Amino acid sequence: MKIGQATIKDIARELNVSSSTVSRALKDYPGISDETKRKVKEVAEKLNYRPNAIALSLRKSRSFTIGVIIPEVVHFFFSTVISGIEEVAYSRGYNVILTQTNEKLTREKSSIETMLSNQIDGFLVSYSKETTDFEHFSKLLDQGYPIVFFDRVPDIPKAINVMVDDYQGAYDAVTHLIQQGYQRIAHLAGPRNLTISQERERGYRDALTNHGISIDPKMIVECPIGTDDESQKITRELYEKSSVKPDAFFANNDMAAVGAMLACKALGMKVPEEVGIVGFSNWQFCSMIDPSLSSVAQPGFNMGAKATEILLDIIEKKVDPEKINLPVTLDTELLIRKSSVRSHS
Amino acid sequence: MKIGQATIKDIARELNVSSSTVSRALKDYPGISDETKRKVKEVAEKLNYRPNAIALSLRKSRSFTIGVIIPEVVHFFFSTVISGIEEVAYSRGYNVILTQTNEKLTREKSSIETMLSNQIDGFLVSYSKETTDFEHFSKLLDQGYPIVFFDRVPDIPKAINVMVDDYQGAYDAVTHLIQQGYQRIAHLAGPRNLTISQERERGYRDALTNHGISIDPKMIVECPIGTDDESQKITRELYEKSSVKPDAFFANNDMAAVGAMLACKALGMKVPEEVGIVGFSNWQFCSMIDPSLSSVAQPGFNMGAKATEILLDIIEKKVDPEKINLPVTLDTELLIRKSSVRSHS
DNA sequence: TTGTATGCGTTATCAG
DNA sequence: CTGATAACGCATACAA
Numbered sequence: 001m002k003i004g005q006a007t008i009k010d011i012a013r014e015l016n017v018s019s020s021t022v023s024r025a026l027k028d029y030p031g032i033s034d035e036t037k038r039k040v041k042e043v044a045e046k047l048n049y050r051p052n053a054i055a056l057s058l059r060k061s062r063s064f065t066i067g068v069i070i071p072e073v074v075h076f077f078f079s080t081v082i083s084g085i086e087e088v089a090y091s092r093g094y095n096v097i098l099t100q101t102n103e104k105l106t107r108e109k110s111s112i113e114t115m116l117s118n119q120i121d122g123f124l125v126s127y128s129k130e131t132t133d134f135e136h137f138s139k140l141l142d143q144g145y146p147i148v149f150f151d152r153v154p155d156i157p158k159a160i161n162v163m164v165d166d167y168q169g170a171y172d173a174v175t176h177l178i179q180q181g182y183q184r185i186a187h188l189a190g191p192r193n194l195t196i197s198q199e200r201e202r203g204y205r206d207a208l209t210n211h212g213i214s215i216d217p218k219m220i221v222e223c224p225i226g227t228d229d230e231s232q233k234i235t236r237e238l239y240e241k242s243s244v245k246p247d248a249f250f251a252n253n254d255m256a257a258v259g260a261m262l263a264c265k266a267l268g269m270k271v272p273e274e275v276g277i278v279g280f281s282n283w284q285f286c287s288m289i290d291p292s293l294s295s296v297a298q299p300g301f302n303m304g305a306k307a308t309e310i311l312l313d314i315i316e317k318k319v320d321p322e323k324i325n326l327p328v329t330l331d332t333e334l335l336i337r338k339s340s341v342r343s344h345s
Numbered sequence: 346m347k348i349g350q351a352t353i354k355d356i357a358r359e360l361n362v363s364s365s366t367v368s369r370a371l372k373d374y375p376g377i378s379d380e381t382k383r384k385v386k387e388v389a390e391k392l393n394y395r396p397n398a399i400a401l402s403l404r405k406s407r408s409f410t411i412g413v414i415i416p417e418v419v420h421f422f423f424s425t426v427i428s429g430i431e432e433v434a435y436s437r438g439y440n441v442i443l444t445q446t447n448e449k450l451t452r453e454k455s456s457i458e459t460m461l462s463n464q465i466d467g468f469l470v471s472y473s474k475e476t477t478d479f480e481h482f483s484k485l486l487d488q489g490y491p492i493v494f495f496d497r498v499p500d501i502p503k504a505i506n507v508m509v510d511d512y513q514g515a516y517d518a519v520t521h522l523i524q525q526g527y528q529r530i531a532h533l534a535g536p537r538n539l540t541i542s543q544e545r546e547r548g549y550r551d552a553l554t555n556h557g558i559s560i561d562p563k564m565i566v567e568c569p570i571g572t573d574d575e576s577q578k579i580t581r582e583l584y585e586k587s588s589v590k591p592d593a594f595f596a597n598n599d600m601a602a603v604g605a606m607l608a609c610k611a612l613g614m615k616v617p618e619e620v621g622i623v624g625f626s627n628w629q630f631c632s633m634i635d636p637s638l639s640s641v642a643q644p645g646f647n648m649g650a651k652a653t654e655i656l657l658d659i660i661e662k663k664v665d666p667e668k669i670n671l672p673v674t675l676d677t678e679l680l681i682r683k684s685s686v687r688s689h690s
Numbered sequence: 691t692t693g694t695a696t697g698c699g700t701t702a703t704c705a706g
Numbered sequence: 707c708t709g710a711t712a713a714c715g716c717a718t719a720c721a722a
Binding site for chain 1 (some may be wrong): 395396398399403419420424425427428431435440441443454456459461464573603608610629630633634
Binding site (some may be wrong): 007008009019020023024027051052054055056058059060 | 714715716717718
């Protein structure tokens with residue numbers, strides 16, 4: 001009827017035994033008669049007994065809950081990561097508490113506080129765009145809290161970082177464009193304070209350099225927001241106000257790539273014949289647009305899964321945090337579609 | 346140093362007072378000297394005291410945590426809903442525990458069990474495609490657990506349902522197609538056991554009927570999975586194997602709409618000149634594809650926010666569940682883009 | 691094989 | 707104004 005859930009005591013009373021006996025019987029402790037076990041389990045079933053995880057947490061100082069701090073839930077890549085996290089956590093019997101920071105540092109901090117209050121066993125975090133100081137994380141690490149960072153990872157001592165090989169992904173993408181005969185490849189860069197943006201830019205630069213193409217700073221434009229509108233505007237300006245005339249774009253993300261594509265089309269240029277485009281992330285829509293968008297696929301699900309596995313291994317002391325090969329890097333995969341392939345050079 | 350968090354007892358010991366005094370001082374109870382309060386707070390600060398939410402939960406039988414059960418995280422609409430949920434929960438001081446069912450009934454049930462074990466204060470659920478029997482929910486409702494269903498809602502007593510006006514959204518979409526001069530409008534329907542699919546189909550039917558167009562059962566095809574591949578195949582078959590030749594599609598979701606669009610293009614038909622297409626959900630990619638896809642926008646964020654507000658109001662007894670006007674329906678908005686607009690009939 | 695006592699961190703109740 | 711005690715549900719060291 002009402003909410004009063006049955007407890008161990010209720011079972012004990014019903015059977016005229018002590019609650020410790022019930023506790024032990026329920027967990028198949030050695031040294032409890034089969035007869036008692038049977039009866040206890042029977043009554044437990046009858047009363048619809050369900051262990052109180054809160055009481056357990058208090059007792060064990062373990063909540064079997066991990067906290068996930070993420071910039072935005074409504075983001076294809078992050079939602080994919082969450083899915084991987086949830087999957088592994090579920091299979092290993094852990095709960096997932098989720099908060100999004102909306103890219104706000106204050107919210108990042110307050111979420112950490114709340115989660116600490118709730119005695120979570122560990123953190124999985126991808127920090128906000130506002131976060132430039134990592135003191136609040138360092139402190140936790142120093143205190144011995146298990147944290148695994150993913151995707152957006154800080155460069156601080158003891159941090160365990162799981163990331164994709166952004167550098168290689170970018171390098172591959174730009175090399176591909178070069179091989180397709182594109183000569184003046186622009187880069188729509190991401191927010192400069194994020195390591196991932198820096199790595200992708202580095203991959204872009206090295207690919208050009210290693211293929212004997214000199215780097216033109218005007219060809220590198222930052223798209224701090226990352227929407228298609230923004231990059232559409234930036235792309236238009238690149239052609240109209242500047243002397244550079246890119247014949248290809250390597251974008252820091254797919255939205256920016258789509259913006260560039262739309263802008264180029266609007267300016268009367270043909271993709272991929274006149275302009276080649278490659279994005280980053282491989283969002284769902286890549287295969288649905290026309291021409292379909294080549295993109296560097298990030299293994300979001302795997303990243304979430306891997307980060308969670310490491311975190312849980314640390315929590316359960318199956319592994320020594322000091323002994324993990326860092327950083328953990330996952331391979332990207334360049335998916336070549338129509339937007340970057342010229343039938344003939 | 347190590348994990349041992351400071352507790353009320355630590356503060357009490359440090360000041361040679363009792364823990365009850367500390368507890369009261371921290372909460373600004375009347376009847377504690379300002380002097381004591383000051384000192385307690387000072388030490389609390391110094392020791393970096395943080396209340397143990399788990400102990401509080403045990404004491405109060407309230408966890409300030411709500412459980413969200415959702416089919417898939419990696420889904421634009423659902424991720425939007427989660428965002429709304431998280432936003433409201435955060436602002437009202439609640440945690441969000443998240444699980445995805447991957448459309449599996451067994452997982453739905455086991456997630457409920459886990460959450461009950463964790464003494465969550467209430468549920469927000471959108472059930473799985475496999476769920477046809479709602480006994481597990483009815484039982485909870487009968488026991489007085491607060492549950493608010495959203496999007497995929499069951500037709501059972503006491504259920505509090507938050508949904509979009511799928512009927513009206515579909516009706517508007519089909520009416521729009523008719524007004525654009527399309528005559529043979531097909532419907533790519535969703536899984537039949539979901540109310541939302543039924544409602545959308547009903548809207549489709551009524552729109553046709555009310556505009557004097559008779560309904561051809563062959564024009565209604567179920568797309569149980571909902572991927573673009575599936576609907577691409579189905580669309581092709583519609584033209585090749587069947588005698589019906591639709592000149593428009595109203596799809597149960599955007600992925601299916603894209604599939605239809607791709608299939609039509611592949612068959613050499615022009616969109617929107619020869620075939621009009623309208624989707625449902627207004628995923629991000631709608632504005633990015635060519636031609637841009639008209640779609641019925643669902644207020645996902647608002648749905649999550651609204652559902653959470655209702656749930657928390659019930660939990661905090663600010664509102665009597667019996668007195669809520671049901672169902673709670675949110676308006677859709679038809680976003681007309683290029684895929685359904687003929688310059689001239 | 692089972693029972694008793696204690697404690698996890700907090701607060702409500704009752705005394706003083 | 708403050709302290710002692712019990713209780714939330716459970717697990718375990720120690721006794722029997």
